[in-house]
Amino acid sequence: MDDIHPNLTLRRLTDIHTDLTNRMAEWQALPGFTPFVTGHESAPFPFLSDLDWLRVTLREVRHGQPMRDSRCSALQDRLLHMLAAQIASFERQQLQWEANVPGKPPPRVFHPGPPNPIFSWTVPAIAAVVVFLAVLENTFHLSQRGLNFVVAFLKLLVAHVTAAAEPPSSDIAEIRTAFASLPDDITTIRKKSCLEPAFIIFASCPSCSHLHKPTSFTGAVPVYPSQCRNTISKSRQQRACGTQLLKLTVRRTPDGSESKVQVPIRPFAYASVIGCISRQLQNPSLEQAINRTQKVLVALT
Structure with missing residues (x-):
């Protein structure tokens, strides 16, 4: 099959892992259906294309042969677990979606959690x-x-x-x-309110430019590794980069007090391509620009 890679390099596995984590971040940021919105009768399961992508990617990772590198094998095992778990989650949601009474699909609650009185759209x-x-x-x-x-x-x-x-x-x-x-x-x-595309702030290494995602969150504050974990090859020897990634800064909290937090020395903001396109399409001057371009093209023809 064309979508099966016989050899899985570390770069290919890393690209898959990055794509998967970004998609999962977007899925988690999606709002649910409002309880007072109608007009969704006979709507198909909204994540069919995502489910197809997950299955194709799972076949590639499962049947591909990783290079003889312990990092490749470890990343392959992690991807297999992440992909299988996400597919199982979507399949359960699809069964619940299709099992409901025709014409009344269930609310899109794909990431259940405690209800938020502000943005659960129940008020x-x-x-x-x-x-x-x-x-x-x-x-x-x-x-x-x-x-x-x-x-x-x-x-x-x-x-x-x-x-x-x-x-x-x-x-x-x-x-x-x-x-x-x-x-x-x-x-x-x-x-x-999920009216903006979700951004992921990476900590970029000042020395080798390797990107590090937050390892966890303390409240809303992301926590990053203190030193770069990238492996550098020099003179046929491999060593950890180890460059300092964070600096100490003071931030003001909502109650007016100040707290010291560790922030990246070189932050790198990333948004998915879909999010960037959506942001551009929300520009109120875009429609006017399209109309002007269309008039010019009509005049030329």
């Missing part, structure tokens, strides 16, 4: 606010400062209106809690 008022802010930004081109003012005003207004209801009903209490937890900054709202 219609919050969904309306997010759409309202998106219209103000993309249609009327309101500045970030203006959008932040609108958010602060709406939070203050809702707090005063709901304060009059004592004791509050369950619906009013839910709205009050959701608006109180709404971030004050429009950038944070866009990210948590």
Whole structure:
């Protein structure tokens, strides 16, 4: 088969691992169906193409012969586990999707977890606010400062209106809690609403430019290796690069206090190609540019 590589080099396995981890990050960032949205009748399972890619890639990794290198074998084993686990997860979701009553597919909850009262889209008022802010930004081109003012005003207004209801009903209490937890900054709202492509910040080695993904997270702060783990070949000898990757900096927390955190000396931001294209298509001037180009082409013909 054309998609089966008889020899799996370390570079090929690394490329597959990078592609897989980026796709998994995108899948995790996808929002679910809103409970009050209709019009999805007879919709196919939304991850069929991704499932096909996973199966083809699994065959390649499983049947390919890794080079005689312990790193290749270790990375092949890790990829087999990651691919098989993701395929099993998607297949379970597909069975649940197809087992539901025709015309009423289940919600797209592919990464179950504790419900978020703000961005699980279960509070219609919050969904309306997010759409309202998106219209103000993309249609009327309101500045970030203006959008932040609108958010602060709406939070203050809702707090005063709901304060009059004592004791509050369950619906009013839910709205009050959701608006109180709404971030004050429009950038944070866009990210948590999945209105921006997901970026992965790598720590790039200042010496050899090798990229290191976060190994874990402390809250929302990514944790990176302190030294470069790349292997450098020099004079027929291999040694670890070992260059320092991090520096100490001071960041202000939401409550106004300051904390010291380790950040990459050379950060490298990466977004998937699909995310970058989506971001470009959201540019309000793009449609005008396309129309101008079309008029020029028509005039030339």
